[in-house]
Amino acid sequence: MSKELIERVSNYLNNNVQIELISQGAEAVVFITHSHPYLPNASDDKEQYIIKYRPAKKYRHPAIDKALTKHRTLSESRILAKLSQIDGINVPKLIACDVYNGCIWLEFLGVDLPNQCGFSNLKNFLWMSVADPYSQLVEDVLIKVGRQIGLLQWNDYCHGDLTTSNIVLVPENGTWSAFLIDFGLGSSSNLVEDKAVDLYVLERAIISTHSSFADKYNQWIMQGFSQIYELHGKSGLKKLKEITRRFEDVRLRGRKRSMIG
Amino acid sequence: MTETMIPQFPDYSIYAGLYVEVANSKELHSVVSNLPFAFIEADTICSREQLFSAVYKALIESSFNKQRTKTLNSECILSLSPTSNIGEAFKRFGISEKTSRIVVLSIVAKTEKAILEAKELIHGVGVDLTDEALESGYDLGLIKKVCSRCTQLFERLKKANLLLTTSRYIELQIGGQIPSTFCGRIIKNISECHSAARSVTRR
DSSP: OOHHHHHHHHHHHTTTSOEEEEEEOSSOEEEEESSOSSOTTOOOSSOOEEEEEOOOOTTSOHHHHHHHHHHHHHHHHHHHHHHHTSTTOOOOOEEEEETTTTEEEEEOOOOEETTTTEEOBHHHHHHHGGGSTTOHHHHHHHHHHHHHHHHHHHTTEEOSOOOGGGEEEEEETTEEEEEEOOOTTOEEOOOHHHHHHHHHHHHHHHHHHSGGGHHHHHHHHHHHHHHHHHTTHHHHHHHHHHHHHHHHHHHHHOSOSSOOO | OEEEEETTEEEEEEEEEEEESOSOHHHHHHHGGGSSSEEEEGGGOOOHHHHHHHHHHHHHHHHHSOOOSSSHHHHHHHHHSSSSOHHHHHHHHBOOTTOOOEEEEEEEETTSOOOOOHHHHOOSEEEOOOHHHHHHHOOHHHHHHHHHHHHHHHHHHHHTTOOHHHHHHHHHHHTTOOOGGGTTOOOOSHHHHHHHHHHHHHO
């Protein structure tokens, strides 16, 4: 992580906001902070907020870079904002967004798992449960995850990068509820293809990280997914059938339908 | 009025206060454009989060993009509004002649001297601007009315199977009035959306 980048972020945030790096991807860096962007008296050590920052890329023309950063930041925030209005969908709350600098402030979600198992995303949770992989708790969690994905797709949104680390579990009344994070590649789409690809990507993620138990895990996720569609009667079942059929096609040929790009 | 600051913009002081039982709103309404304050209808504000997110947005817009209204204070009123129409924002969130509860807001650069005469201008009772004070008086019906156009439109567009990206676009173009005859069509691309929005406005 280059010093220059940290300096640029600190400069933009004006040193009043103390940040700590937690993750870096190809497009954005994610920080954690204790200060609220605008609410007075809300900044204390207990509260945590996420800052997702898209740094300018030097290899792009500045004008193009600006337009791309703005477009991507805006589309991510817009999706988050729309999703949080839908009943039942769990996504982090959008607190603030500065599209001109590519900066989004989000609610912090998740906890640290016991016994040094790491942050409470689905991946670490499944690793933690490896001693008793088919427990009722794991089943419940995976069905809930499936329901979240079902709700997302029933409302014609696609996540675009569904992996086990992009699903965060939050403790709630003695059990866990699933939250979807990182909508950087999200889109609003009613194409069966996009939905099937979303499911396929998650299935592959589970197969590659938890291969011994993947069959059961995927079955539970699909069970939760189907539950949402079954709530909507005939038209729901029809759509579900379309998606599962396409899902099987995608499984045979892979994620890319066209060989371009 | 209490003074606060936004961590990212230490060069600005923000003064905010709530006045209830205001008696001279008619008078205030007539001079509001010349005063260094934003007078906001308190019935439309339900929490400090709503208010300060608008302050934050106004500062972001004026620092990194461009300010669309004359002062930072009026920019805050525009930022409260779900649409980008300035006149409409003032009408919905600004004070009217009948207003009795007013949120007063003032953003002052630290280099300038703060002018704090709101107390003398407003014939009312100053209260602490807390979430409880705002919660006790806001008018949910009114907030729904001023903010619902977007959500209503969103629902209708969803029913009509229009893509969301286009919905935001039409929303900006025509300010939320989509006739029912138009809802059956599916718009595929942005240029089609553009022409559709135009044809709707013409009607």
